[in-house]
Amino acid sequence: MQTLRYIIKRVLLAAVSLFVIVTLTFFLMNLMPGDPFMSEKATEENRAILIAKYGLDKPVHIQYLRYLENLLKGDMGTSYVLQKGRAVSDIIRESFSVSMQIGLKALGLAILVGLVLGCIAGLRKDKIADNIIRVFSSIGISMPSYVIASILLIVLAVNLNLLPISYKKSGGWVMPMITLAMYPACYLARLTRASILEVMNQDYLRTERAKGMSEFVVVFIHALKNSLIPVITYLAPLTAHILTGGFVAESVFNVPGLGRYFVSCISSRDYTMIMGITIFYSALIIVMNLICDILYKIVDPRIKFD
Amino acid sequence: MGNSNGVMLQVNDLAISFFTKKDEIQAVRGISYELNRGEVLGIVGESGSGKSVSSHAILRLTPDNGVVKSGEILFEGNDILKMDKKQMEKLRGDRISMIFQDPMTALDPLFTVEYQLNESLKKHTDLSKEQRHARMIELLDLVEINQPERRLRQYPHELSGGMRQRIMIAMALSCNPDILIADEPTTALDVTIQAQIIDLLKDLKERLGMAIIFITHDLGVVSDICDKIIVMYAGKVVEEGTSRQIFYEHTHPYTQGLLESVPEVDTPVEQRLKPIPGNPPDMSCLREGCAFAPRCPYAMSICAREDAPLIELDETHAAACWKLLKREEVPAV
Numbered sequence: 001m002q003t004l005r006y007i008i009k010r011v012l013l014a015a016v017s018l019f020v021i022v023t024l025t026f027f028l029m030n031l032m033p034g035d036p037f038m039s040e041k042a043t044e045e046n047r048a049i050l051i052a053k054y055g056l057d058k059p060v061h062i063q064y065l066r067y068l069e070n071l072l073k074g075d076m077g078t079s080y081v082l083q084k085g086r087a088v089s090d091i092i093r094e095s096f097s098v099s100m101q102i103g104l105k106a107l108g109l110a111i112l113v114g115l116v117l118g119c120i121a122g123l124r125k126d127k128i129a130d131n132i133i134r135v136f137s138s139i140g141i142s143m144p145s146y147v148i149a150s151i152l153l154i155v156l157a158v159n160l161n162l163l164p165i166s167y168k169k170s171g172g173w174v175m176p177m178i179t180l181a182m183y184p185a186c187y188l189a190r191l192t193r194a195s196i197l198e199v200m201n202q203d204y205l206r207t208e209r210a211k212g213m214s215e216f217v218v219v220f221i222h223a224l225k226n227s228l229i230p231v232i233t234y235l236a237p238l239t240a241h242i243l244t245g246g247f248v249a250e251s252v253f254n255v256p257g258l259g260r261y262f263v264s265c266i267s268s269r270d271y272t273m274i275m276g277i278t279i280f281y282s283a284l285i286i287v288m289n290l291i292c293d294i295l296y297k298i299v300d301p302r303i304k305f306d
Numbered sequence: 307m308g309n310s311n312g313v314m315l316q317v318n319d320l321a322i323s324f325f326t327k328k329d330e331i332q333a334v335r336g337i338s339y340e341l342n343r344g345e346v347l348g349i350v351g352e353s354g355s356g357k358s359v360s361s362h363a364i365l366r367l368t369p370d371n372g373v374v375k376s377g378e379i380l381f382e383g384n385d386i387l388k389m390d391k392k393q394m395e396k397l398r399g400d401r402i403s404m405i406f407q408d409p410m411t412a413l414d415p416l417f418t419v420e421y422q423l424n425e426s427l428k429k430h431t432d433l434s435k436e437q438r439h440a441r442m443i444e445l446l447d448l449v450e451i452n453q454p455e456r457r458l459r460q461y462p463h464e465l466s467g468g469m470r471q472r473i474m475i476a477m478a479l480s481c482n483p484d485i486l487i488a489d490e491p492t493t494a495l496d497v498t499i500q501a502q503i504i505d506l507l508k509d510l511k512e513r514l515g516m517a518i519i520f521i522t523h524d525l526g527v528v529s530d531i532c533d534k535i536i537v538m539y540a541g542k543v544v545e546e547g548t549s550r551q552i553f554y555e556h557t558h559p560y561t562q563g564l565l566e567s568v569p570e571v572d573t574p575v576e577q578r579l580k581p582i583p584g585n586p587p588d589m590s591c592l593r594e595g596c597a598f599a600p601r602c603p604y605a606m607s608i609c610a611r612e613d614a615p616l617i618e619l620d621e622t623h624a625a626a627c628w629k630l631l632k633r634e635e636v637p638a639v
Contacts, residue, residue, distance in 0.1 A: 203411040210365055210406075211426045211477065212399035215391075222414050301461040302415055 003297070006305035007290070014286045018279065025278045026067060029271060030060050036080035036269045054080065056271075067275065076279070077272035082265060088276035092258065096243075096280070099250070099257035102173050103243035106180035110242070113185040115231070118192020122227075123219065125197060133189060140186030149179045149252040167255045179249040184238050191234060195227035202226070229300055236292035240285040314517055315341040315364070315485060320377035321541075322359055322368060329590035333359040335541035336377070341485065346511060346518045348532035348549070350525055350564070354586050356541035357521050358407075361487050363387075364519075365398050381485075400430040403478035407490040409470035413462040420458035423477055430481040445476040449506060468499035472506070479510065487519045492527060504531060526568050529553060534622065537561045540587050540597035543616065547623035558625040559602045596628070604629055608636055 037050045051057050055066065070077060076088040083091055121133040140148075152175045157165045164172050199205070200223055208218045250259040258277070265273035297303045322334040334356040341347050351357045362368055364379055364386065379386040381402065389397065398404075406412045413422060420442065427438045446454035449472040462470055471491060478486055488507065492500035508531050511518055522528055528535060528549070535552040537545040537560065545558040556562055563582035584601035587593070596602070599609035606628060614628045628636055 203406060203408060204414040206367055207406065207412045207474070207477075208414070208425075209367060210398055210404040212395045212397070212429055213425060214395055217425075222417075225416050226414070300416060302463045 002305055003294070007294075010290050010293075014283075014290070017286060018282060021282045022068070022071070022275070022279060023064070025275060026064050027060065029274055030063075032269065034269050036271060038269070039081075071279075076276040079270055079273050081268040081270040082261065082273055088272050091261075091273070092276055092280050095256060095258040095261060098255060099259055100243050102176050102180065102249075102255065102257065105173065106177045107184075107239060107242045109177060110181040110184040110188060110238070111235075113181070114188025115192055117185075117189040119196060119224070121189065121193040122196030122200070130193075133193075137186035137189045140182050141190070143182070145179050145183065145246055145248040146252060148182050149175070149249060152178060153252070165253075167253050172253070176249045176253045176255050179252070180242055180246050184242065188231065188234070188238075191231055192227065195230050196223060199223050199227040225299065229296070232292055232296050232299060235295075236288040237285065240281070240288045244281055244284065312343055313340050314343050314382065316378075316380040317360070317364075318378050318380070320360060320363065320379065321375040322356070322363055322372055323375050324369075324372045326371070326590075331590045332592060333372070333541055333589060334363075337536075337538070337541070337543050338377075339536055339543070339546065341517050341519065343484070344511075344515045344517055345534070346520060346532045348528035348535040349519060349521045349538060350523065350528060350535055351538035352523050352564075352586060354540075354589065355538040357523075357538050358489055360538075361489060361519055361521055362404075364485075364487060365402060365404055366394055367404075395429075399426050399478075399483075400481045401483055402485045402487065403481070403483040404487040404489065405471070405474045405478050405491050408494040409467055409474055410494065412474055413470055415462055418459055418461055419465075419473055423458070423473070423480060426477055426480045441480070442476075445480055446473075448479065448510070449473070449476045451476070467495050468502060471495060471499075471503055475503075475506065475510070479514065479516075482514065483516055485517045485519065487521070489521045490523070491520075493522070493524075500527070507531065524568075525553075525564055537564065540592070541589065542597070542613075542626065544598065544627070545625040546616075547619075547625075551623045555623065556625075557619065557623075557630055558627050559604050559629075560598050561625075563601075596626075612637065 035051060035056060036054075037047050042050070048057075055063060058066075067077075074089075076092075078084075079086050079088055079091060117133045117137065121130040124130045153165065156163045156175060163174050164170070166172055167176065205218055205222055208222050209215075213222075244258050244262075247259045247262050249255070250257045258280075261273060261277060264270075265277060297305060317340075318338050319336045320334055320338070321332070321336045324331040324333055333354075337356070337360055339347070349357045349361065359368065359372065363374060364381075366386065366389075368374065374387055377387075381397070386394075386397065413419075423442045423445065424438055427433060427441060431438070431441075433441060442458060443454045446457060451457055451469060451472050457465070457469075457473075462473075465473065475491075491507070492503050495503060504527060507518065507520075510516075511531075518531075520528055520532060530549075532549045534546065534548050536543050537552065537558065539560050545552065545556060545561045547555070552561060553565070556565065560582070563580075566580045567582060569579055582601055587597050587600070593610075594612070595608075595610040596605075596613050599605045602609065608628050614626045614630075616624045616626045617630045618624045619630070
């Protein structure tokens with residue numbers, strides 16, 4: 001009951017946040033010089049017709065109100081430039097399903113690798129394994145993803161000829177997945193390590209040992225569960241980020257996902273796409289945060305919803 | 307369990323050091339004592355005297371950078387320090403169990419009381435699920451916790467400090483241990499709760515007949531629960547005797563100082579407490595001679611050069627102080 005009330009409250013709050021985001025984005029976007037049709041090879045007259053057709057000649061606040069009205073009806077408009085004439089919601093649905101397929105795999109990989117490496121490093125502090133993992137994860141965190149993508153391409157696809165360069169061939173998802181998972185896996189490893197080191201000194205683990213519990217129970221039930229709390233907090237933004245696909249990973253490997261639209265819709269001033277993607281991304285982050293908070297509560301009984 | 311008075315635990319010449327990058331901290335420097343069946347032993351000393359370290363070593367709970375340098379800890383004749391992992395797991399929580407100083411941090415915050423109590427019972431007994439549940443209720447009754455069914459479902463953060471310590475005690479007693487090690491079990495609690503916990507331990511000892519090692523820095527706390535008391539200073543035993551001997555016939559200047567610094571109910575308000583002057587020694591660079599000598603009002607020249615051995619005063623009473631010897635018995639320097 002308490003949980004339900006909390007969720008309802010959070011959903012209402014989310015609506016307010018989304019409204020603010022929509023408003024800010026809409027006006028900021030209109031402050032940018034240029035318009036969606038500036039690259040059209042058309043005469044001044046034809047451009048003016050296009051602008052009038054989409055209602056872009058009206059004052060900004062009128063455009064804003066009209067956008068809001070349509071949005072409330074569930075209509076995000078059609079793309080002006082990138083896929084001219086197609087409904088924005090269709091484009092997002094289609095490309096997000098591609099991004100999500102790779103994203104879910106990358107997320108699973110990142111969590112698995114991050115937690116396992118973090119645990120090993122934390123439990124073997126200052127031993128060889130810890131040092132190797134620390135060096136590896138530092139490199140993984142500081143390396144930009146286009147470098148990772150290029151190295152993967154050169155080594156796995158070109159030199160070893162293990163994987164196809166094109167996304168469309170079978171196994172084409174492997175390299176984008178690794179590229180996407182690299183940073184979060186390394187970050188998670190470091191986070192888990194720090195968390196485990198902190199938890200390993202806690203009094204309650206000594207109590208567990210004094211009770212005669214095996215080292216396995218002490219570490220993998222009590223220490224691990226406690227050290228997961230800070231990790232869960234990081235999972236919300238991570239999940240949203242990974243699911244929407246990295247711009248770099250999708251561009252380099254030519255994946256028809258949502259990530260590559262992030263930048264291209266802005267540079268082409270595709271207004272409806274900018275709005276649609278911003279709303280979608282924001283909503284995803286908000287939902288992920290809510291899920292994480294509920295997860296948080298499940299793991300840590302000390303958390304109170306109110 | 308029985309009433310036989312055999313020696314159950316024997317600590318012989320135990321020495322433990324902690325190693326940091328540059329120093330060796332000699333936390334325990336060769337202590338010996340015996341614990342009989344059903345006996346309550348008090349170990350008293352200030353912070354850093356080695357009282358906790360030495361008793362954690364009984365369950366081999368010394369932190370990783372601590373090394374047992376010498377000595378043996380015999381439990382029913384077997385050296386605990388030589389036991390393997392499996393033997394240790396069987397010993398801990400079953401034959402010897404322990405409660406700790408701070409009940410606020412000693413329970414895992416993410417698991418219910420029931421889960422944590424059940425863990426020990428599952429590990430050490432063959433009871434069925436229903437029997438374990440009944441046993442848990444019985445244990446909570448034993449440590450005088452009301453609404454046991456409800457408490458079992460609660461998490462540690464929903465309980466008060468006193469209640470958590472009672473849970474700790476219930477957990478420690480769950481498998482009828484032969485020895486309960488209580489490491490400053492009341493230090494972190496309110497004074498009124500302190501008294502309740504001491505009374506509870508006293509009562510449980512009468513009813514269950516286990517031996518208790520009671521570690522404290524507060525002589526007042528152990529006065530009427532202990533059969534015998536060991537006073538530790540700088541990692542060594544400076545005086546040992548029955549509770550009566552320590553309180554009324556003490557001979558070591560440190561024991562005297564410790565007793566004089568305890569406030570009493572009938573002390574006039576305007577009278578100031580009598581602290582022991584000076585500070586405890588730095589255990590990473592101990593000087594020659596008696597560690598207490600720099601703070602001792604009776605220090606003689608020999609005290610600065612040579613440490614006094616434990617001198618037996620009678621069958622149960624011994625103290626490590628040169629002034630107990632006649633002038634001609636003190637070694638010439």
